[in-house]
Amino acid sequence: MINNMKDDCCSANNEKGSYGKVSHLKPFASTPLMQNKKEEAACCGLPPGPECSKFARPGYELCGFVEDFIDTAAGPVPRIGTKLSAADHVMSVLARFGIGRDSYGIAPGIYCTGTPDADSPVLVTANYKLTFDALRKELASLSAWILVLDTRGINVWCAAGKSLFSTEEVIKRVKVSGLDKIVSHRELILPQLSATGVSAIDVKKGSGFKVIWGPIRANDIKNFLNAGKEADKSMRRVTFTVLERLILVPVELSFLVKPTFLILLGIFLLSGIGTDIFSLKDAWGRGLMVAFAYAAGIFAGTVFVPVVLPWIPGKAFSIKGAVTGIIAAFFVVMTLKNVANTWELTALFLCTTAVSSYLGMNFTGSTPYTSPSGVEKEMRKAIPVQALTGFASIVLWIGAAFIK
């Protein structure tokens, strides 16, 4: 899927490509044939696009971000642009929504930007395209080598946590890329968050390259380099601003699409149970009420919790989720108070709260500050309560159909 997107990704690196000066693609030049209106009308489709780049090679796809190739002792190295294209932005948005996110990787190896020489710094990064884009857009007017690791298309911190952005991968990629022939120094700048997976001491032992811990965020890279490769305190601390939280919401929601189909099926089936054994009318009418309560729970746990995270009382996320859930549940009850009885309203209230508490707890996986020991501790307490609340909600809901 990604491999077909010429502008975004390549299926292999272009080391076998020729290199030299930039080949400016010429727009299609009209042939005399095309100038003849009669002939043109006879032709199908739009006029053909520009001719192939001179860097194109059979079996490879030229990445949109590659401007040209420069010659090095280790072979041709792609020089990348530092401006993101419209297609880059579109693909980023899609990835944020979970579309194509699992295959959004670029070929690992050595890239460069500007006019690097043997003394230029080497920046090491992950091969998730979103990560690569976040880095390269900060490199305008900078000359550097970029060593992209094969982290299976996963960002720096998560890949480090999964032992993909690892000591072994750094050593391997340094060797495979022939970095020692390209630069005369023996230093690698790694993003600080990769320290979870990389031992600086072992990289030095295994590759001869010294690891310098760079800043956490790519937008600090320039200041870091200008300060003589020194990071100040703010560059070394993770943040979790409202924007950083909000940007996670779409992908969190995308994870819910599949289970939601099953849950909705269950909701409509259970809602049809009553004195008539099964009523299609109730399945739909009462089912919609539960679906509404469920949706409110999703909103409260997956959108509301991240947005107001620092201001919700409680440290445990299951409690934060329950708090936003109760607020959303009140809204559900107020909306349906004229169409549902007390038993039903209680069931809906519990449903929204339980769903929100569970999803709020799930948000722990997306934050940069929750410890596994803490998450496990709160889960041991919260899951039984959530399950019991959910169960009570179902019993009340089915029971209400018989009381009616």
Place this chain on the structure above:
Amino acid sequence: MQDFRYLYDVSTLSLNHEACIGCGMCEIVCPHGVFKVENKRAGIIDKNGCMECGACAKNCPPEAISVNPGVGCAAYIIQTWIIGKNGNSRGIAKCC
């Protein structure tokens, strides 16, 4: 990140002061400012800020730091409860 505090007294982080050589690597790699080097020895100044990412232990030359590293993710932990950390015949626990 002082606005964001998670559960207290849960982190498995510990530091062997005797073994510490005061290199300061832990202070550099920690994304939460848990360590501070004073008088050529590292100290834990904010243990409740620790998220157990394991960066410090991975980069401590004398291996003076120990922590049980992992991913603080509910979905992942549920899977480890069901199929175990390293998995069984049904495969390994998948993270997000």
